[in-house]
Amino acid sequence: MKSSATGGAFLFLRGRYTSRSLSKPQQYMRHLKTTVHPEIGHLDDKKIVNRNAARAIVLKGDHILMLYTERYHDYTIPGGGLDDREDIIAGMIRELEEETGAQNIRDIKPFGIYEEFRPWYKDDADVIHMLSYCYTCNIDSELGDTRYEDYEIKNGMKAVWINIHDAIAHNEKTMAESDKKGMSIERETFLLHLIAKEKL
Template structure:
């Protein structure tokens, strides 16, 4: 899968002196016209792609489908295609390491507009996550304002906004060709 971007969070110092763990994750890109299926998180006041960490031994597409179903209630997931991988090194505040190396494998897909029941984890419920269909340009604008103005923003908003901008540029351009 092609590398879309590699980033190092500004709080991460020289990687050679860090204890690093790796996390493999997936992100789902489901669009209908200019609308995209995203997660709105009240705690961070942002929009993000549905997705999350792969379980041990789980294949990427299987993990993407599982996360998409759990977080959005998406139904009839089909036409799955690779989009690209986003790599990041960011702080990790747990005992086993102080840096996380995260690889987010992104896939486009088609889902039904109607969503079923979600199966959020407790931290997702506590953060006020909810699935929404939203115009991609509105989501990008919202995230850019959150980056600029909000003290609540999480560490993933830069990744998510970069991906949304790239999706708008590549997927909408392809659809209009």
């Protein structure tokens, strides 16, 4: 993907996307990176649909709580798309509980926003503009029951604790060698590198 890191200033968020994509408090969350999928080219003539997502960074020493997906052979940070009008932190808590069985989620702190423009394969738009709001948090050591959606079960998703450096190495190997990798793996690996640099 083409990418731009803007040192804390929003690149695409400065203009028309800010007012309809971000609530006022979230406009000041630091910007981590913007990526534009190479299939898109220029955005000027594209019809864009907006989607917000929330992602949870949970560390235990040098281990991180991740989702392993058998279909894509990758590790991803728990989280996903927000429901209509859903509060971002409430959505992060919901996703973390559903995907990992996390209990007593607490000490939630902002980490940053990762912005993506990807091809959209539905008739209502050409491009999906996704903002991933990432937070760090703590949870109880014991995980409860998960509530996966049907497609997540079919994809072979499961929650795992893994050494963060092992997760990075695994994802980088998948990016280099696998023809079945998903579009999210570059985002996830970038975030893992940044988490390892800043939080360990």
